[in-house]
Amino acid sequence: MSILFGLSCVFIIFSMIFCFIRLFIGPDLSDRVIAMDLLTNILIASVILFSLVVQETVYIDFIILVGLVMFLSISMYAYYLEKQ
Secondary structure, three states, X not given: OHHHHHHHHHHHHHHHHHHHHXXXXXXXXXXXXXXXXXXXXXXXXXXXXXXXXXXXXXXXXHHHHHHHHHHHHHHHHHHHHHHO
């Protein structure tokens, strides 16, 4: 499991780096919003990975809360972009 955990951490770090690049360099607001949503999904994946390693289920509540908050915020960004 430690080899798979290490590989997963490496892939998560690389994907975070690419998302941060898109977040800062993105040409419009919609690209930045999508990058922020993807960063949240990567955060959720890393918390799930951490939760599997420490074998605790208490982090599932955090994952659900972050997912709901980001769904609402992305919906509001989409509504804002549609009105422009």
